[in-house]
Amino acid sequence: MTQQITTPPPVTPLPSKKREFRRFLQVLFRSPGAKIGGIILLVTIIVAIFAPAIAPFDPLEMGVGSTLQPPSADHWFGTDDFGRDLFSRIVYGSRLTLRIGLIAVFISITSGVLLGMVAGYAGGWIEAILMRGVDVLFSFTETLIALAAVAVLGPSLTNATIAVGISSIPFYARVTYGAVLVEKNKEYFKAAQAIGAKHFRLIFRHILPNILSPIIVVATVGVSVAVLSASALSFLGLGAQPPSPEWGAILAAGRDYFRRAPWVTTFPGLAIAITVLGFNLLGDGLREALDPQQRRP
Template sequence: MANLKPAMVADQSLEAITPPSRAQRLGQFLQALLRSPGAKVGAVILLLLFAVAIFAPAIAPFEPSQMNVGPALSPPSAEHWFGTDNFGRDLFSRVVYGSRLTLMIGLVAVGISMTVGVVVGLVAGYTEGWLGNILMRAMDVLFSFTETLIALATVAVLGPSLRNAVIAVGISSIPYYARITYGAVLVEKNKEYFRAAKTLGARHGRLIFRHLFPNILSPIIVVATVGVSVAVLSASALSFLGLGAQPPSPEWGAILAAGRDYFRRAPWITTFPGLAIAVSVLGFNLLGDGLRAALDPQQRQS
């Protein structure tokens, strides 16, 4: 029995130093995420938003652009839950279909900005030297302008449309992803595991995609989640100004713009799409805060 004790102690010590598997890390992440009340609320909001967007034809009682389904500027009722607009269109149906555009705007815009920004930051941080300096100085130039100004300038060049508004919002957020990626790459490059891999002769592709990229994903995921809410707000603002989605598109910002002339007489036209924007943005922000806490090792262990 005395000979078994050292072996048991050795096994326990090996378990203590053995890194957790991918399934264990995923379980720890989900446990940390579920401990955040805000993250759970945000996840529920977004699940409902996705469900509404997917099943919009089954949920909406009318086509979003169908006119004269009821009296013009009719208040909320049993037949028209959110009332009707100045063309007699069912506002509930338009808000429901607008959830599809909201998700498309947020995801596509963030996809554009994140893809370009991460590539720029990764290349600049890995290479450094003159190429890195040129890339990051270009990002600094974009940083000197506000997101709204960049988006307005892009739409002014491309023309007002929903597609161009999405592109404009995506371009305006590129510097943020580039900066975050650049800083994360510089931190990872100075760690011992990366220096060891480089000393052992690992190729550039392995260094970037096996060692750097997986270890810088955490801050990018958090910023991307919150960035969807920023993209939704920016695109809605462009549509409100007449530079984004054009009538009769049921985009929430466009509905707000159409209802501003009837705010005193029919406030429900602006109230319900405004609430939809606010709740969607809240959901992405709450989930982003929960992800930030769950992906932070110090907060996860506390």
């Protein structure tokens, strides 16, 4: 009796993009730092979205407890000098923190990427003018640029966010400019030019998709820088104004009571530090996952 051997159907390989994306997720989830950073940011986002349900008190309501009351069962993080619940203020402050970071990075990344791409692609006198202007801005620190912008716009949370976004434009422009120069010298780009590809196709089909990886990593870490800068401006009285529950403003209000009521500065300081750590860890994980060397099987 002859045994019939059945041949299994051939395995269809995953499309290249799908396979690359799966490998990207594998490398990303393999990083302990990326996992921790992702969890921190996920918790921060959930707290920001459901702040009204999580916070036991109105963050602006005064006299919900005794002034400078230490942490207790009724007030987990204690109260401030106006008797406001500190836990509720920090919970609502997460909304402001995420809004500041995302809007500031959006301003920086759109303006900086545009400048860097135009300078790197156009070359010539356009490149010289734009990049010399960026070099001039690079001679000043981001904090100094932000302070100058706030001095012109006026102290407020919105203006502080805009100022922080403006201060980081030179950095994104320089990163994008360098990435564009690298892509322009590659064979695929020269081949596309040789067959007569239009400028729009060269920029948005060939250059932009290939420089997104470093921009995404820089933008993720840039959110943490924006959060720190905005908190610093609020601490100096140039950002969020009382009674806004912004973490930097809460820190500024509690500095006069540091010895008597250290919880007023400790908890918002921890909130800032943990959030910044989350963005930095996630940025490191993305950098590793987007590295082609790491995605090799």
